[in-house]
Amino acid sequence: MDAVRVTLVAYTASFRVPAFVEHQLTLTVPPLSTVFGLLSAAVGRWVLPGGVKWLAYRCDYEGKATDLEAIYTVERPKPDHSPRFVTRNVIQREFLVYPRLTLYLPAALESVFRRPHYHLLLGRTQDVASVMCIERTELHPVSSGEVSGVLLPWELVARNNVPAWIQNLPIAFTDEPQRRPVRMHLFGIVDANRPAEVQDGDGWLARDVQEGTTLVLYRKEWMLGSE
DSSP: OEEEEEEEEESEEOOBOTTOSSEEOBOSSOOHHHHHHHHHHHHTSOOOGGGOSEEEEEEEOSEEEEEEEEEEEEEOSSTTSOOEEEEEEEEEEEEEESOEEEEEEEGGGHHHHHSOSSOEESSSTTOEEEEEEEEEEEEEEESOEEEOSEEEEHHHHHHHTOOOEEEEEEEEEOSSSSOOEEEEEEEEEEOTTSOEEESOOTTOEEEETTTOOEEEOEEHHHHTTOO
């Protein structure tokens, strides 16, 4: 399978754990919805799972840190009135330090990352990323391998007894003003610093022939929930 490998780097990244509010923890691997956000920013229009045949990715980082962040609440009394300040809360926010997100995409998407339409973000507006390199490679299907820095669908976690952090995460969001998840799924987060062995990949795994990295391959049919 011909692929393009796009490596994104940043000073910080924050992928908020959905259930936490006052103390915002970060996931160590972004959900698929973040990847579709990056694709949308690069292409310049909303990209949903139906628009990509397949994708794969992994995320590693050098460390974690915690910062204090002020959250301002505003309200607009009437549609034609200006927003007004209501409250200010200070929360703890965890983030990744020097993250690197490696995307594997169909080769046809190479050009959009050479000249992205909008800024690329690894989380919040301050988590600005840059494209470190773009390279062509090949992905070969494999039935087993060591994985790290990936999201394993729950089916693989349970079948292989993989130690992972379980989270229910969005695959993508609609482009409506009030965004809705296109689909949610249960994933096991395999940290980049805690590799895990998958013995029964059942068509899910692929290996980068140049780097030898084993990846989880998400196909369009699965992302849409049609298989």
